[in-house]
Amino acid sequence: MSEQVEVKSKKTIKSVEKAFALIDYLAQTQEDQGVTEISSAMQTGVSATYHMLNTLKEAGIIEQNSLTKKYRLGLKLWQIGMLAYRQNQLASAMKPFLRKLMLETGETANLTVLDNNKIVYIAQEESDHLLKMFTKIGASAPLHCTGAGKVLLAYLPEYKQKQILDEIELKPFTSKTLTTEKDLREEMQRIRNKGYGTDDEERELGVSCVGAPIFGPDQKVVACISVSGPKERFSEENKNKWIEVVMAIAKEATEYIQDLDAKRG
Known part of the structure; x- marks a missing residue:
């Protein structure tokens, strides 16, 4: 008897995978990163990278430096991490x-x-x-x-x-x-x-x-x-x-x- 049917499919959503890969990349870097740098490291187009960054920014997962326009991990991600901990x-x-x-x-x-x-x-x-x-x-x-x-x-x-x-x-x-x-x-x-x-x-x-x-x-x-x-x-x-x-x-x-x-x- 179970309250939930376990889903065994291994299908994944590529855009979500890329978003987490981007988050992981920013977590490994010591300095804020620009769109071009991230695009090159992620091997994705500049336009696609920008849209992904903008989506994560709107969600509070990453932040953008108002002066340099470069990106870093956001406070919300830290809050989620602390909640999980x-x-x-x-x-x-x-x-x-x-x-x-x-x-x-x-x-x-x-x-x-x-x-x-x-x-x-x-x-x-x-x-x-x-x-x-x-x-x-x-x-x-x-x-x-x-x-x-x-x-x-x-x-x-x-x-x-x-x-x-x-x-x-x-x-x-x-x-x-x-x-x-x-x-x-x-x-x-x-x-x-x-x-x-x-x-x-x-x-x-x-x-x-x-x-x-x-x-x-x-x-x-x-x-x-x-x-x-x-x-x-x-x-x-x-x-x-x-x-x-x-x-x-x-x-x-x-x-x-x-x-x-x-x-x-």
Whole structure:
């Protein structure tokens, strides 16, 4: 059982390959580079190189010196790199907690973060069951129909919630998906009151999930830890037990992160 079909095709988009090659070239050079220099090094035409540079510049990936008109890597690329570094650190630090959650519930344990109005899976401990949930690391999923997504959304500031809800589509995946802002806001309020969120076949029929927030040193939610599996194993008795387990381990993970930050400080 999987939330995502793995694509095995090795087809690539040449323009994307060239863009990354250009970024890699600028990363290796010590000085700003002009269009002609880049064109020669990349073995691409000047016009094509210029258009590629302009596209990356508009995205903030590279910058242009206003005096020399030459190019260098942009601040946004550094920000992306730092975000990836922090997520990798977080994923590594949370592995023992994911392992504990999987062992105590028998189901797949997930660690997700909010990124670009979606949840992204950054770590996972797979269940030992033959029939189990599996999601590729780095895969994304909607906010409104996943237990983890609703948790991450619920603990955002009101202005950020509004911004996201204005931008995303509350698309129905099953008959149980929340498709109105009113229903979703009521669900978020319940999550804040109870301290956990659930997905009861809202994204995929036959799949259930329970998740709880992990808080950072500033009391802002940094991730959601969740357990997911086949609906048939999420009986009311099991679900109630697993809610307690998920919340307890989320609390332990929060304390670990906050203690670690205090020691570093």
